[in-house]
Amino acid sequence: MGKIVTVSIIGVGARGGEAYGRYLNKCRDRFRIVSLCDTNEERLEKYGETFGVPQAEWFKDEEEFFAKKRSDLLLVCTLDRMHVRMAKRGLALGYDILLEKPISADAKELRELVQCARQSGRTVMVCHVLRYTAAINKVKEILDSGAIGKIVSIDQTENVVFWHEAHSYVRGNWRRSEDTTPMIMAKCCHDLDLIQYFIGAKCRSVSSMGSLFYFRKENQPKGAADRCTECKYVRTCPYSAERIYVDMWKNEFGAPENAWPMNVITDELPLTAENLHKAIEEGPYGRCVFACDNDVVDNQTTIMQFENGITATLKMEAFVKNGGRDIRFFGSDGELFLHEGEDRIVLKKYFGEDREWKISDLTDDLEGHGGGDHRMLDKLYEILAEGNKNVDTSIENSVESHYMAIAAEESRLAGGALVDVAPYRNA
Ligand SMILES: NC(=O)c1ccc[n+]([C@@H]2O[C@H](COP(=O)([O-])OP(=O)(O)OC[C@H]3O[C@@H](n4cnc5c(N)ncnc54)[C@H](O)[C@@H]3O)[C@@H](O)[C@H]2O)c1
Numbered sequence: 001m002g003k004i005v006t007v008s009i010i011g012v013g014a015r016g017g018e019a020y021g022r023y024l025n026k027c028r029d030r031f032r033i034v035s036l037c038d039t040n041e042e043r044l045e046k047y048g049e050t051f052g053v054p055q056a057e058w059f060k061d062e063e064e065f066f067a068k069k070r071s072d073l074l075l076v077c078t079l080d081r082m083h084v085r086m087a088k089r090g091l092a093l094g095y096d097i098l099l100e101k102p103i104s105a106d107a108k109e110l111r112e113l114v115q116c117a118r119q120s121g122r123t124v125m126v127c128h129v130l131r132y133t134a135a136i137n138k139v140k141e142i143l144d145s146g147a148i149g150k151i152v153s154i155d156q157t158e159n160v161v162f163w164h165e166a167h168s169y170v171r172g173n174w175r176r177s178e179d180t181t182p183m184i185m186a187k188c189c190h191d192l193d194l195i196q197y198f199i200g201a202k203c204r205s206v207s208s209m210g211s212l213f214y215f216r217k218e219n220q221p222k223g224a225a226d227r228c229t230e231c232k233y234v235r236t237c238p239y240s241a242e243r244i245y246v247d248m249w250k251n252e253f254g255a256p257e258n259a260w261p262m263n264v265i266t267d268e269l270p271l272t273a274e275n276l277h278k279a280i281e282e283g284p285y286g287r288c289v290f291a292c293d294n295d296v297v298d299n300q301t302t303i304m305q306f307e308n309g310i311t312a313t314l315k316m317e318a319f320v321k322n323g324g325r326d327i328r329f330f331g332s333d334g335e336l337f338l339h340e341g342e343d344r345i346v347l348k349k350y351f352g353e354d355r356e357w358k359i360s361d362l363t364d365d366l367e368g369h370g371g372g373d374h375r376m377l378d379k380l381y382e383i384l385a386e387g388n389k390n391v392d393t394s395i396e397n398s399v400e401s402h403y404m405a406i407a408a409e410e411s412r413l414a415g416g417a418l419v420d421v422a423p424y425r426n427a
Pocket of ligand 1: 080
């Protein structure tokens with residue numbers, strides 16, 4: 001048997017508890033969860049018991065948790081604004097760190113964390129999970145093989161399904177920039193990371209436009225109530241919480257015992273129509289989408305130019321039925337398309353037959369970001385226990401997308417003005 005990497009998790013919510021914790025707990029031949037910290041007592045108890053962590057290692061208070069080093073690896077899975085503080089505390093204690101994205105929306109904090117990580121000599125892997133998916137790996141392999149010649153430009157669309165937009169960015173945790181980060185950071189740092197990964201150069205400048213176009217008070221239908229359960233449009237509005245969390249769970253999802261995003265609105269498992277209904281009757285996820293305190297954009301288009309002359313566009317679209325990314329690469333010898341929602345990758349060389357791959361044929365694990373969540377943790381094990389030195393989503397690589405997002409948001413707020421990225425990177 002190989003080395004067992006011991007793990008502490010701060011923030012046992014949807015990511016720390018459900019996505020990563022449950023997988024790590026299954027991989028007991030490689031990982032052992034030994035300590036948990038969360039301000040939410042119910043979650044501490046739920047995951048403490050599920051993962052078999054002794055009660056003496058359940059911490060409600062960050063100060064007590066950081067009083068000493070408790071394991072080899074620390075997962076920082078709290079909300080956006082806490083990541084840098086907790087990562088720095090972890091590095092000071094000598095932890096290797098798996099850090100949730102976004103790292104920070106403050107360029108100074110990003111530069112400081114890179115410094116801290118370098119000085120500590122520890123591994124900091126950022127959860128840009130898409131880089132570990134079979135689909136993205138295949139696309140990169142095709143591009144690197146030279147199949148489309150020289151890449152000239154990229155056109156990428158992040159299709160945020162209409163109910164995901166309502167769940168996370170109108171009613172949920174990521175609805176207000178000042179409490180979390182702007183949409184281009186919260187949602188699209190993954191996309192910006194992929195674009196610069198494919199292009200293989202640093203971004204020189206960006207221009208971005210977008211707005212909160214639809215989820216505003218003035219678009220609330222006449223006579224609508226501020227809570228779905230009291231609203232006359234509860235059976236007809238596409239954003240009705242009853243339709244999203246109860247009907248969709250029952251019909252499209254097949255009434256599973258546990259599923260995202262239903263497991264975000266209630267801590268009670270197994271999921272039932274009754275506990276979901278109660279959550280929307282009483283909790284924040286039952287609010288009318290036109291009567292929330294949201295301010296993040298629901299549409300945004302960003303244009304980028306890279307230091308090697310390649311250009312790219314990124315559209316974040318919230319008004320779509322099916323999710324997944326569409327990425328189109330334009331090259332000197334052909335085109336390449338990734339259509340995540342349609343489960344396919346298509347290579348169109350200018351001469352010769354087109355080739356097509358089904359994404360689902362490339363892997364037998366498409367759970368959690370197309371299998372990226374699990375493959376990232378597998379890769380992390382190789383790095384911590386088996387001497388693999390290649391951290392694809394190292395802190396140094398990952399801050400690039402964040403500098404691009406900060407520049408894009410500055411541009412958007414200035415009506416699309418061209419903004420250079422270098423000052424954020426080098427100040
Ligand atoms: N990598 C990805 O693709 C991906 C996907 C979704 C979310 N995220 C990011 O993951 C992070 C967590 O998101 P989530 O959906 O799990 O949120 P969540 O709200 O479900 O979980 C966060 C947890 O942190 C806890 N917490 C808050 N303050 C704390 C403190 N001071 N000390 C200890 N615990 C504290 C909360 O009680 C909660 O349980 C966010 O930053 C989010 O942007 C990343």
